[in-house]
Amino acid sequence: MAYKCPRCSQPVQRGYSSTAQVAAGLVGALFYAAFGDFQCAKCGKIANHEFPPEVRTKMTMMSLILVVCAIAVAIGAFFLLAAMQ
Ligand SMILES: [Zn+2]
Numbered sequence: 001m002a003y004k005c006p007r008c009s010q011p012v013q014r015g016y017s018s019t020a021q022v023a024a025g026l027v028g029a030l031f032y033a034a035f036g037d038f039q040c041a042k043c044g045k046i047a048n049h050e051f052p053p054e055v056r057t058k059m060t061m062m063s064l065i066l067v068v069c070a071i072a073v074a075i076g077a078f079f080l081l082a083a084m085q
Contacts, residue, residue, distance in 0.1 A: 003038065003051065003055060003059070004055075005038075005040040005042070005043055005046060006046065006050045006051050006052065007040065007042075007043045007046070007050070008040065008042050008043055010040055010041060010042055010043075012038040012039060012040045012046055013038065013039050014033050014036050014037075014038060014039070026070075026073055027070045027073055027074050027077075030066050030067075030069055030070035030073070031066075031067070031070055033066055034062070034063040034064075034066035034067050034070070035063065038051075
């Protein structure tokens with residue numbers, strides 16, 4: 001998913017946190033990807049409200065999909081653990 005920086009039109013990336021990944025594994029990483037800030041190589045951190053409304057709508061949809069995936073992974077892991085006991 002490549003969004004454009006509202007300031008310089010360069011592609012921006014999600015700021016991934018290795019700490020969140022270590023702390024909570026895949027689910028934590030997914031949640032961080034859904035709600036983390038964007039990073040522009042030139043401008044640094046970009047707040048969500050700086051993006052145009054149609055881009056923010058798309059981001060919200062992507063965030064919802066990521067959250068659904070995270071919940072599905074959590075439920076899958078739960079049943080896997082339950083089945084192993
Ligand atoms: Zn920028």
